[in-house]
Amino acid sequence: MIIAIDGPAASGKGTLARKIAAHYELHYLDTGSLYRAVAYEVLKADRDPNDTSAAFSAAELLDVDRIEHGQIRSAAVGQAASVVAAKPEVRAAILQIQRDYAARKPGAVLDGRDIGTVVCPDADVKLFVTASPEVRAHRRWQELSATGHPVDEAEVLAEITERDLRDTSRDIAPLRQAEDAYLLDTSNLDIEAAFDTAVGIIESAKK
Numbered sequence: 001m002i003i004a005i006d007g008p009a010a011s012g013k014g015t016l017a018r019k020i021a022a023h024y025e026l027h028y029l030d031t032g033s034l035y036r037a038v039a040y041e042v043l044k045a046d047r048d049p050n051d052t053s054a055a056f057s058a059a060e061l062l063d064v065d066r067i068e069h070g071q072i073r074s075a076a077v078g079q080a081a082s083v084v085a086a087k088p089e090v091r092a093a094i095l096q097i098q099r100d101y102a103a104r105k106p107g108a109v110l111d112g113r114d115i116g117t118v119v120c121p122d123a124d125v126k127l128f129v130t131a132s133p134e135v136r137a138h139r140r141w142q143e144l145s146a147t148g149h150p151v152d153e154a155e156v157l158a159e160i161t162e163r164d165l166r167d168t169s170r171d172i173a174p175l176r177q178a179e180d181a182y183l184l185d186t187s188n189l190d191i192e193a194a195f196d197t198a199v200g201i202i203e204s205a206k207k
Contacts, residue, residue, distance in 0.1 A: 001026065001107035002122075003202065004115035007129035008164050008175060009078070010136035010143070012186040012194060016129060017111035019195045020202070027104045029064070031112030031119070032081065034094050036072035037062055039080035049080040052087055059084075059093035064101060074149050075159065082163050085113075086170040095119065113167055116178035125205045126181035127198060135187045136160055 003020060007013040014030055021028035038058045039049055047054035071077075084090050098119045102108050110119065116126035131139075137157035144151055167175040177183060182201045186194045 001124045001206075002102050002120050003107075003109040004120045004123035004126045004178075004181070005109065005111040005129060006113055006116050006127070006175070006177070006181065007111075008113075008136065008167065009160055010140040011129045011131045012139065012189075012191065013111045013127075013129040015191055016127075016184075016186075016194050016198055017109045019191070020198055021109040023195075023199065024107070024109075024202075026106065027101065027108040029098065029101045029108060029110045031094075031098055031110055031115065033067055033069060033072060034062060034064065034097065035081040035085040035090070036077050037067045038090060038094075039084050040072045040077050042084065043077065043080055049083040052089055055084040055087055056089040056093060059090045062094070062097065064097055070147075073143075073147055075144060075151055075156070079159060079163070082166050086166065086172065088172045091172050113175040114173035116181050117176060118173045121178070125202050126178050127184055127201065128177040128181040129184045129186060129194075131185060131187040133157060133160055133164065 005013050005017045018028055038055055041058040042049050042054050045054065049055065098110060102110055102120050116123055134157065137153060137160050140160065141153040141156045184194065184197060
């Protein structure tokens with residue numbers, strides 16, 4: 001079984017996807033971490049995220065099982081990730097990595113921005129998880145503060161608004177809800193309520 005979960009930054013899709021994967025005993029891949037890992041390597045090499053050659057080289061060398069997740073969660077890496085993710089060359093390199101992961105037995109849950117539309121268009125279940133920009137900014141601010149990267153919440157909101165625009169307006173694989181995806185707005189839901197709703201959707205889809 002392949003479950004595709006898409007949505008904008010800090011919508012809660014990652015936490016939800018991990019819980020769903022654990023519940024159904026499936027593999028889990030945060031596809032955003034792939035682009036963050038590419039961005040991290042570019043920044044670590046003191047290169048510009050807008051440098052297509054540097055970003056593509058980092059993508060080609062990426063090993064999904066060796067990503068150091070603690071290193072890629074900063075706001076700077078997140079912004080750089082959105083830049084490299086807009087590059088067709090990087091997306092092409094990452095696409096096969098994602099599809100290979102989705103093919104792992106007994107199945108996988110992938111979350112990102114183009115899973116249901118591009119990476120796994122034939123996924124068994126598709127969810128589009130969203131929330132208001134203000135709610136998402138507050139969540140990301142809490143996340144960054146907890147990991148030792150304190151920032152101003154207003155700045156986080158501005159960055160999320162900018163990232164939403166970039167993710168939805170890029171020419172290659174823009175963020176959008178697949179026609180056959182279920183919409184799940186988590187603005188007023190805690191993670192347990194969102195999880196229960198998602199499981200209900202998945203169980204209905206399996207029938």
